[in-house]
Amino acid sequence: MLSAKRIKEIAKKAGADNCGIAPISRMSDAPDEMNPTFLFPNCKSMVGLVFRIPRGVQRGIEEGTQFYQYPSMAYGGINEILAPATLYHVGKAIEDAGYEAFVYRNTGARGCVSDMDGSEDAKLSPEEQIEVSENAKDSTAHHRSVDFTRATRPGENVPPDLQFQFRICAVACGLGEIGWSKMLLTPEFGPLQRVAFLFTDAEFDEYDEIYNGKPLCRRCGACVRECPGNCIPEIKSGKKCTASIGDYKMEWGDIDMWKCYAFYTHAGRYYNPFVPKEVWDENKDGDLDLFAGKTDASEQEIMKVYRALAKYFPSWVGYNMAKCGGCIRACVEMLEKPGGCLHGRFKNPLRTRPKAWKMDR
Amino acid sequence: MNRETIEQVARELGAAMFGVGDLKLFEGEDPRHDPKQVCPKAQAIIGFGIPVPKGLYKTMKDESQFYAYTTLGVKAIDEEYFDIFLFKMASIIEDAGYDACLQRTTPNLRVKGDKTANPEMIGVYELAHAEAVEPGKPPPDVMIDFGKAARACGIGMPGRYGRVINREYGPFMRYAFIITDAPLETNAPYADDLCAGCDACVKACDAGCIDVEKGLDSWKCWEHYNKARGYSLPRTQWGYQACLCGRKCDVACWEHIKGVKL
Numbered sequence: 001m002l003s004a005k006r007i008k009e010i011a012k013k014a015g016a017d018n019c020g021i022a023p024i025s026r027m028s029d030a031p032d033e034m035n036p037t038f039l040f041p042n043c044k045s046m047v048g049l050v051f052r053i054p055r056g057v058q059r060g061i062e063e064g065t066q067f068y069q070y071p072s073m074a075y076g077g078i079n080e081i082l083a084p085a086t087l088y089h090v091g092k093a094i095e096d097a098g099y100e101a102f103v104y105r106n107t108g109a110r111g112c113v114s115d116m117d118g119s120e121d122a123k124l125s126p127e128e129q130i131e132v133s134e135n136a137k138d139s140t141a142h143h144r145s146v147d148f149t150r151a152t153r154p155g156e157n158v159p160p161d162l163q164f165q166f167r168i169c170a171v172a173c174g175l176g177e178i179g180w181s182k183m184l185l186t187p188e189f190g191p192l193q194r195v196a197f198l199f200t201d202a203e204f205d206e207y208d209e210i211y212n213g214k215p216l217c218r219r220c221g222a223c224v225r226e227c228p229g230n231c232i233p234e235i236k237s238g239k240k241c242t243a244s245i246g247d248y249k250m251e252w253g254d255i256d257m258w259k260c261y262a263f264y265t266h267a268g269r270y271y272n273p274f275v276p277k278e279v280w281d282e283n284k285d286g287d288l289d290l291f292a293g294k295t296d297a298s299e300q301e302i303m304k305v306y307r308a309l310a311k312y313f314p315s316w317v318g319y320n321m322a323k324c325g326g327c328i329r330a331c332v333e334m335l336e337k338p339g340g341c342l343h344g345r346f347k348n349p350l351r352t353r354p355k356a357w358k359m360d361r
Numbered sequence: 362m363n364r365e366t367i368e369q370v371a372r373e374l375g376a377a378m379f380g381v382g383d384l385k386l387f388e389g390e391d392p393r394h395d396p397k398q399v400c401p402k403a404q405a406i407i408g409f410g411i412p413v414p415k416g417l418y419k420t421m422k423d424e425s426q427f428y429a430y431t432t433l434g435v436k437a438i439d440e441e442y443f444d445i446f447l448f449k450m451a452s453i454i455e456d457a458g459y460d461a462c463l464q465r466t467t468p469n470l471r472v473k474g475d476k477t478a479n480p481e482m483i484g485v486y487e488l489a490h491a492e493a494v495e496p497g498k499p500p501p502d503v504m505i506d507f508g509k510a511a512r513a514c515g516i517g518m519p520g521r522y523g524r525v526i527n528r529e530y531g532p533f534m535r536y537a538f539i540i541t542d543a544p545l546e547t548n549a550p551y552a553d554d555l556c557a558g559c560d561a562c563v564k565a566c567d568a569g570c571i572d573v574e575k576g577l578d579s580w581k582c583w584e585h586y587n588k589a590r591g592y593s594l595p596r597t598q599w600g601y602q603a604c605l606c607g608r609k610c611d612v613a614c615w616e617h618i619k620g621v622k623l
Contacts, residue, residue, distance in 0.1 A: 015445060015448065015449065017452065051448070052448075052451075052452065052455070054448070054451040054452075054455060054460075054461050054462075054463060055455065055460060055461075056400070056451060056454075056455075056460040056462035056463060056539075056540070056541070057462065057463055059399060059400050060399045060400075060462065060502075060503065063399065063400070063401065063498070064493075064494030064495065064498055064501065065398045065399055065494075065498055065499060065501050065502070065503045066398075066399045066462075066501055066502050066503045066504075067501055067502055068467055068470060068502045068504075069462070069463055069464065069465070072465070072467070073444065073447065073448075073463050073465065077440075077444040077448070078448070081440070081441050081444040081445060082444060082445050082448050085445055273491055273492050273494050273500065273501055274488060274489075274491055274501070275490060276490050276492075311489050312488075312489050312490060313486075313488075314486060316469075316484065316486075316600070317469055317470060318469070318470075321502075345458065346455075346458050346459065346460065347458045347459060348402050348459075348460070348542055352401075352402070357494045357495050359492075359494050359495070
């Protein structure tokens with residue numbers, strides 16, 4: 001049995017801002033293809049790590065002057081550098097105590113089931129670029145490279161690499177709750193964090209309770225109002241997703257994820273300063289119909305958008321620049337108001353103007 | 362939190378150079394490079410320097426190893442070491458209630474109109490289009506000038522060929538910055554002129570990429586950087602190219618400043 005306090009100390013010293021530990025049994029209701037138990041059958045506990053996204057990397061987006069540092073640092077940097085380095089240290093401590101430590105970072109949706117719509121293919125992540133260059137003709141160069149995964153263990157029908165629901169696991173670890181926008185909200189950082197996990201056959205002397213404090217999401221609807229693509233349904237619409245961990249119930253808006261993908265990556269005419277107005281006006285071959293509301297969002301429509309706008313930020317440059325940022329910034333703004341969990345956290349609020357910027361086009 | 366506590370943590374995390382620059386020094390700066398455009402309420406910019414191991418230059422000078430320099434001396438420090446470093450520094454600043462706008466290098470991205478190359482990168486993308494989101498703002502992305510930022514923080518100066526240099530480490534150092542609204546005691550700007558009367562870098566470059574007056578021809582340097590020996594090492598998957606010229610400019614600069622041979 002391991003000391004939860006000791007492991008949390010190691011995690012925080014290594015770079016995590018918070019750490020929660022839960023028995024893996026809390027995930028027993030998860031669908032097989034999203035149940036981390038299939039990753040590590042002997043697992044008894046899961047350790048969830050929170051890495052804050054510094055609000056300062058949203059500052060440039062809020063001002064409309066700097067977009068690159070957020071995806072570079074707060075997406076790629078946390079997922080690929082900080083989280084793995086921290087997981088390594090925590091895992092080392094657990095293994096030195098005689099247990100296994102199966103570490104799992106955010107992999108950009110390479111699971112056997114899409115985290116976009118639950119389908120068995122079409123695996124995309126909004127922050128990651130779709131490869132539309134010459135290399136894309138070779139499917140092995142495409143980051144959606146797990147379409148042919150098959151179950152490997154007799155008697156099971158769960159192929160590697162399954163991707164569990166990070167945010168639900170974070171909730172199970174007692175780290176926070178899921179807001180209407182589907183973002184994980186924590187009392188310390190609101191929507192500004194990323195998470196990583198470690199699964200182990202160790203048991204701990206104590207486990208964290210699921211968060212049962214004051215609701216963090218106040219159903220204010222700011223995320224709905226400020227999403228430039230209207231991707232998040234109205235709260236009263238009844239369009240929602242539900243899940244449970246034992247008796248604990250969760251619900252969030254049934255977001256149009258493909259539309260979210262399109263607007264996150266390319267934002268549309270009013271929120272993308274890197275694509276000329278004329279390109280939106282021309283809408284050559286109808287490739288940008290999605291942004292004009294003339295067609296539903298889908299992977300096929302997304303690919304059209306990518307090809308049409310590839311020259312304005314080629315895939316080889318790096319992670320997609322988060323031009324919309326609507327739900328995150330709207331959420332922070334509201335949570336910094338009296339009664340919100342971020343109230344008083346910063347000397348100056350994120351939003352210092354009545355409304356977020358919108359280009360006059 | 363104050364300047365001393367930030368510096369103490371920065372030193373513990375590996376910063377060999379530390380300084381705080383007053384953003385008033387950027388008044389009149391091209392808005393596309395002005396830190397205040399990223400964070401209008403900012404008062405200071407904090408600069409950090411992480412040394413590049415001399416051994417990476419020595420092995421190039423000895424012609425025994427060329428691959429490791431950009432891999433470990435550039436990419437690993439800029440994109441990995443500094444990532445963890447900056448996040449930890451940001452935690453301290455945020456926990457005191459202030460914004461920490463992290464600024465690490467953007468090695469393969471250029472603002473619209475910047476036609477320069479980055480010899481360390483296989484390719485560089487100049488934004489095809491960028492326009493202000495509203496009147497009074499510069500077109501994104503605002504990218505701070507690391508040379509000017511280092512000077513403001515009192516930790517270095519832009520050398521003749523574009524590298525940030527200082528007396529302690531010459532050009533053997535990488536930099537990152539944090540723009541913040543925290544009120545911090547600032548350094549005096551870097552006052553030394555380490556390039557005065559020196560053209561060691563100009564003479565050292567085999568391809569004549571550096572002009573005494575005009576500075577570095579980045580495209581000529583890009584061409585020479587990975588082909589100086591008549592062959593190329595394989596391109597890295599992460600976008601950097603190996604240095605085959607041995608960065609003789611850096612070595613000559615370091616030897617001039619330190620007064621000893623590497």
